[in-house]
Amino acid sequence: MDYLYDLNTFLPATIMAAAGLVAILMAAYKARIGNIFNFTIVALVMALAVSIRDLFGPDGTAFFDMIAYGGTAAFGAFLVTLGTLFCVVISRDYLEAIDHHYREVYAMILFGSTGMVGLAVSNDLIMLFLGVETMSICLYVLAGLIKGEKIGAESALKYVLLGAFSTGFLLYGIALIYGATGATSYAVVAGAAEATPLFLAGTALLLVGFFFKISAVPFHMWTPDVYQGTPTTLTAYFATASKAASFIALVLVLSRMIPEIEGVELTQLLQVIAILTMIVGNLIALVQDNVKRMLAYSSIAHAGYILVGLAAGTPEGYTGVLYYLFAYTIMNIGAFGVIAYYERNHALDFTDVHNYAGLGYKFPVMGVLLSVFLFSLIGIPPFVGFLGKYYVFAAAVNAGLVTLAVIGVLASAASVFYYLRVMVYLYFREPHKEYQLVRPGALFKYSLILLGILTLWYGIEPIFPTDSLIELISTYY
């Protein structure tokens, strides 16, 4: 019965993998696309329920130490499932409106999320590699969804070439670490490793592979191109679920494999990368007119803020990272969702910020929601983005990295400009053309409203004397 017990600890990914197989069979037998969509939603809700159960469960390792469950790993599985569910919910209307609603999309999303959960719960370098690749290959396919247009195909090509290139580095890093220690399991590697050149080179290459996946500067070049050419709701999927999985895997590697080893000091390196990422991401976002591209650079900047928490390297820092990932997931899916809604209207090119003039009054709910998400991305209280920033920067200050925290705060102050610019267009500019917006579908609208409520609720939650999310996360470390 050990096998069933292990399977139970890996249940969210198991459900998604099984559902993916059924979904691709349904696609092969030309099932109605609405049925595939409903089936996917049901499977994801089940997976989400299971992953919420796991948040409060015990922790340990399963499948011969291949995967970890409970604690950080369970939180990773929860974030991936949450992000996937919301992205699937908002995808249907949008993909229909842009005429790229293929049956296979949902199977690809389910398989990709299986890989993401595998990545987020990995406790072994082999599982890490498999998780990254299962995720990435599905994402390459999704990036190329608009294959008939030059921009879509171009973004997919850039993604697949650079992604596979980074895979080479990741795998070489794994090989060198294996060579230096004779093991791939995090705990065994941590016990056997010494700071030999071989092990250090392996760690460096592994980190390069990770930096590609989380789009840290100077490995960020693919991010804006891919995010711009991909259908918007799938961009949200790339920017939240896959980022969250990669970051959780990085947290697990840094907290379980690296720290025991004498003479391996990564704080300096992570600090430099974090500073570069925050500055470059925010500066280039300032000059973007394309809203999707602006959000892509903003997601690079957010990766920088999360790296601040990783650079702190303390339990407090890791807690801050987990909370930030949660905040980032809900507010970013929301922002991409509203943009996807505007883009559904073909009256104007609604990826250009100039065409947002007066849009806030056209369908007030959507304008208000976009404002909420953008305020949260800036980090203004009482929204959840503020708390995320607060926890990572406070952890950095407590770990003695005051300069890093100051640079982070200054960089996020610069980010106010490009987020508010969208809002200025929404509310304070006159539209230069008359047009009508289509009404959003009920499921689409209410899921975005739910995300808005979550953004607000988790921002004000700490003032209530309840068991808050941050207390739950802080028990993991």
Place this chain on the structure above:
Amino acid sequence: MVEIDWYLALSAILFTIGALGVLIRRNAVVVLMCIELMLNAVNISLVSFASYHGDITGQILVFFSLSVAAAEAVVGLAIIIAIFRNNLSVDITRINLLRW
């Protein structure tokens, strides 16, 4: 008996050739081939480390890496075909609509 250093040196040289090829070649198909070269160079490392440690894990990882490389090649070639249909060229210096 050949020392493990030679295998590792071969693997490092092949990996470097592959990485340089990705950076300087212009044909997307050749770039994909260079990526395959990188992955296979790593496989040489893995197998020689496995033999050196007398441990089977490295060889198992090679199987995974081979199947991943195959899957990546399938998706990559499919995307290159899509690019070719749009641009009638697979020269990556001419695939430059998206920048900055």
